[in-house]
Amino acid sequence: MLTDAILAFLHFLAIFVLITLMAAEAVALRPDLTPATVRRLSLYDLFYFLSAALALATGLLRLFYGAKGADFYLHNPWFHAKMGVFVLIALCSLPPTFAIARWRKQARRLPDYVPPPSEIKAARRWVMIESHLVILLPLCAVMMARGIGAR
Template sequence: MIERWLLAAIHLLAFAFALAAIRNRARALRQPVPLFEPRDVLRQDMLWGLAALVLLLTGLWRAFGGLEKGAQYYLHQPFFHLKMTCLALILILEAWPMRALIKWRVARSADPAAPLPGARKLAIISDVQLLLLLLMVLAATAMARGVMMG
């Protein structure tokens, strides 16, 4: 019982950290060049990555680790499919920021003043990911309350 509660709490806290990190990454990416702080972008990106990892691990453990309602419940729950679709879209969208920020880190090691190309587009991607993550929270709470579609 306590294991289920702690795992659920960690999962929910990871959602909070993920939402904050994505929002802060988008805000940092939107800063005008004189105020643009690379450390803020990279720090928020790292926090987002850690939160995403915790979400994935705790989510898989909760869904398929025999602690919660069981895999059969989740696999037949439309809101679970909505949540997983949002997750897939978030991960697909993350490919571009991840690649761009890795290249930027490498470029900054040679030139600390190297600009980040496409920062505004990366901010927009972060905004879309934020909306998808919010939709995941809505789907998760609908699942937890037994809300049925249709």
């Protein structure tokens, strides 16, 4: 029972950090981006990736070592929906991640580098899509946790 509680806490913590970093990226990705913000975005994106990896890892640990057991989750369509949404969000995070990596490389060569407004707008659009999709995760989680739709 303690293991399940600790895993749940770590899972929720990773998710809250992930959402905070997603919001930070959305706020930072503005037309008035400064060179310092480009560097800060790199850190946000790195920690975003790490928090997503931790959320996935703790989720998998809950699946196999949590109180409900893998059988509870694997036969629940909401579990599969939640995993699908998570993968979709991960795929949506790739374009801004690649853009931020390009910007970081440019900023190393040119200290005053600021990406063009069109690239900033495109990266922000992807982050906003992610932020709208993330709303579906708690819906899937509560339906799954209550066994709705399970066989």
